[in-house]
Structures are given as C-alpha cells and as structure tokens.
Amino acid sequence: MYRNILEKLPSYLTYHNLAHTEYVMQKAQFLARIEDVSEKDRELLRLASLFHDTGFIENPKNHEEIGCGIAKEYLGKDLSSEEMDKVCGMIMATKIPQSPTNKLERIIADADLEYLGTEDFERQGGALFEELKHFNPSFSEQAWNELQLTFLEKHQYHTDYCKKNREPKKLANIESVKEKLNLV
Numbered sequence: 392m393y394r395n396i397l398e399k400l401p402s403y404l405t406y407h408n409l410a411h412t413e414y415v416m417q418k419a420q421f422l423a424r425i426e427d428v429s430e431k432d433r434e435l436l437r438l439a440s441l442f443h444d445t446g447f448i449e450n451p452k453n454h455e456e457i458g459c460g461i462a463k464e465y466l467g468k469d470l471s472s473e474e475m476d477k478v479c480g481m482i483m484a485t486k487i488p489q490s491p492t493n494k495l496e497r498i499i500a501d502a503d504l505e506y507l508g509t510e511d512f513e514r515q516g517g518a519l520f521e522e523l524k525h526f527n528p529s530f531s532e533q534a535w536n537e538l539q540l541t542f543l544e545k546h547q548y549h550t551d552y553c554k555k556n557r558e559p560k561k562l563a564n565i566e567s568v569k570e571k572l573n574l575v
Contacts, residue, residue, distance in 0.1 A: 396465060397441070399448045406519040407444045407451075416440040418502035423495075425552050430449045432495055435474055438466060439481035439499055451526070455486040488545065497549035501557075507546060508557025533572075540568045 397409045419440045423433045431560070442462040446454030459479040466475060477495060484496035491497040506515045520535045543565045548554045569575045 396448075396461065400445075401447070403525045404447055404557075405520065405521045405525075406515065407447045407454075407522065411515075412441060412444060413498070414506070415443060415502045416517075418505045419464055419499050420501055422498045422550055422552060426494060426498060426550065428498070429496065432477075435470075436481065436495055436499060437461070438470075439478045440502065442466075442478070443482045443485050443499065443503065455483050458482050460526050487542075489549070491549050501548050501550045501553040504546060505553060505557060507543060507564065508548070508553065508559070508561035510560070512560075513565075513572065536568050536571045540572060540574075543568065 397412055400408055405459065416437055419436050420433060423436055428436065439462075442458050442465070444458060445461045446452060446457030446459075448461070459482050462478055462482060462532050463475060465479065470478065480492070481496050481499045484491040484500045485503045489500040491500045506512055516539060520530075520532070523535070524530050546561070548557055548561075566575060
C-alpha cells in the first residue's frame with residue numbers, strides 16, 4: 392500500500408533504494424521474532440523500516456527527520472500519536488551515529504547495518520560507494536576504504552543476536568578493509 396512512495400526514490404541511489412528497504416524490513420522482522428516482539432509492534436517496525444530512508448526523496452542530509460515527516464503524512468490518519476512516536480523513534484534510531492533507546496529502536500538500527508557483519512558486506516558496500524560517488528565524483532576508492540574502516544571500527548551492534556552472530560564477521564570485514572589499505 393505504501394510501496395509507491397519508494398518508487399519516488401531517485402535512480403542514482405544505488406544503496407538507499409527499494410532493495411535496501413526490503414532488506415531492512417526482512418532483517419527487522421527476523422530480529423523481532425527472535426526478540427519476541429508483539430504482532431502490533433512488529434507491524435510498527437515494518438512501517439518504520441518501510442519509511443526509514445524515504446527522506447532521500449527530498450534530501451540525503453537529515454533524511455531521517457524528513458522521513459519522519461513523510462511517514463506522518465502517510466500514516467498519520469491510521470496510527471495513534473503514540474504509535475506514530477514509536478515509528479519516528481525507530482526511523483531516528485537509524486541516524487548515524489546510531490543511538491537507539493529501546494528494543495524496537497535497537498532492532499531497526501541493527502537491521503539497517505546488519506550487512507556489515509555478513510558475506511554481503513562487499514556487494515552492499517560497493518553499492519554505497521557508487522552512491523557516494525554520485526554526490527562526489529572525485530571520491531576515491533582509497534578515501535572510501537578509509538571511511539569504511541573508521542565507520543566499522545566505531546560501529547556497534549545493539550541486539551544480542553547481532554552481537555553474537557554478526558560481530559565476528561564484521562571483525563573479519565574490518566581486517567579485509569585494512570588489507571586493502573595495506574595496514575596489515
């Protein structure tokens with residue numbers, strides 16, 4: 392029903408696109424089942440996942456705040472103000488640096504960056520690199536790897552599942568980036 396909003400995302404978004412949104416929704420639902428989240432909160436989590444990057448339609452800067460506004464526009468009639476606050480809290484929890492304050496926010500924060508600790512790290516990272524190059528054509532692979540290393544070293548997972556099951560591969564991915572930078 393709300394999927395048509397995602398069709399408004401610019402085509403140059405090779406990372407923050409429909410595929411990423413679907414990935415985050417899938418991972419958020421997976422983590423919600425593990426965390427024993429109620430059916431109602433899983434629906435709010437699904438909606439927050441759906442809208443978490445819609446702000447890119449207008450501007451990549453502060454896209455989370457913009458996305459909250461878009462979510463309110465689309466969902467305001469269907470959700471109570473408490474539910475809307477939960478959805479916006481989850482959207483804002485994806486803002487870098489992440490600082491989730493409750494279980495639902497921890498789940499969406501981890502779903503958004505879960506790939507950092509997976510075999511899909513190179514592919515998704517490559518898509519993000521291409522997107523960043525759109526905004527800065529002189530952005531080099533060296534600069535990208537330096538940015539990635541700094542980001543990976545500062546990043547932390549928030550759910551027990553990701554701490555246990557994604558952190559080890561994330562550490563291996565850090566080593567891989569260090570190798571590219573000739574730091575090992």
